[in-house]
Amino acid sequence: MKKSVVACLLAFATSPLFAQIQAPKELIQFYTQEWKGERFPDGRPKVPDEIVKRLANVSIEEAWGIMRGDGYNNQFEGGFQIIHPEKPLVGRVLTAQYMPSRPDMEKPIKEKGKAEGRKGASNSWPIDALQINDVYVADGFGKIVDGTLIGDNLGNSIYAKSKTGVVFDGSVRDLEGLSAIDGFVGFTRGYDPSAIKDMTMTCINCPIRIGRASVLPGDLVLGKPEGVIFIPAHLAEKVVNRAEFIALQDEFGHKMLRENKFTPGEIDMKWSEPIKAAFREHLKTRSGKVYLTAEQIEAFLARE
Template sequence: MTEAADIPSVLNDHLVAALNTISAATLTHQLQMRGIRSTFLSGLRALHPEKRMVGRARTLRYVALREDQQPRLAGGLNAQKRVVESIQPGDVLVIEARGVPDAGTIGDIFVTRLVALGGAGIVTDGALRDTPAIADIGVPVYHQASHGSTYGRHHMPYSVDDSVTCAGVFVMAGDVIVGDAEGAVVIPAALVEDVVRDALAQEEKETFALEKVAEGQPTLDLFPLAKERLPEFGAWKASRDAQEGGQK
């Protein structure tokens, strides 16, 4: 198992602040523009749609239950316990549960511990257990279902910080996970700075387009923004920047 301290984090205060303003949809689009099509974690619901989530991915992989291996894999200091106890501030726990909806993958006790260690959120393509209690804890969580059983109904905890497939997306420990009300997206660590730069520029152009459409203008040369409208956009941006600068 890779030690948590050995997993690089590309995040800094500037990137976290920026990612907390950029929609998951914009980030997904930027990754599509780079040829990476499968980054949005499909089929998951946000337990707290009003909360944002940004953090370094830590991974937990569950495998299918096999009774002769259950004592070895599920007992003692198993993978679930190891990953929770190794959480560092800003980590998001990403759980591969094979899309199984009718067995819990994490409950309120382990979530409480994750939050106490500074964890930033949880993503599971399986079920939460103790969902009402986890909702009260307040941490951002993305999950497929809720179920009252423990993981032992269908799962065995198998590995920590291996690459996993969660909700159809390949996730590596150290990737960046961003969540909003729409859902969560995985950004490859090596691309984060470029994606943030271009995503901020994209959202600025979309804000301009939205304002003009709201005024009654057609979308034809606004979305996407036509070359002919770039001078107008530049003037709009300069005025907006000056206003924001004057408010600081």
């Protein structure tokens, strides 16, 4: 198995496709091979829009716990300064990798970008690839001064294309202008009036690191005041469904405790049949949409 993986990576690295600013779709498919569903033309997994929408109601803790149960221990990062923290950030990840610049690396990248028809500075190139519900996620190696990946001009372009926002292990400038973009959500390491300098964008849609989190193109990202969590595409539906069931359980449990119908011990332990029956009745009368089917709910209850 190890030999086949090494051979695959060597094939990519020695092929003409590898000499691209954007990772070839074959490489993206290689890294995201657990995903069996639809993909974008660039190779990224295309998690359904409904799952993306429902993710906004999931808590960071619920998503973290479910993924940790599957061995995904490096998907969360905190410590951000947030633009519009009152709004959750959800979407499909488009990644960009930045590195400290050096002339012998920057020159061929600029030449390759020009040959590919890319316009402007390299920090604008990932923005050109954004689609609706994409989130621009960039590893700017934590640089603040001269590490401003965007200002309000690029911020307006990002929001026009994606209707979401950004996650940067780096900084931004023009905070006042970015804050004026209604709906734009930004997670950054800080703000600085300087312009980007001595940084080179080396790859679009490559695997990247954001703090202690590993990120792949096509992951779903969930950003809330605690921080951001990156959900592998193949786990997205499982995370959303399980989290919604946990939220329904908590809602019901709190209601039963307020009404003194069951004790804390009964609610916190494995549910008895009378509690399950009361839960089913609660679902029939509660306000608000329940996305889970009756069959999915019964499957979850059977495991409780």
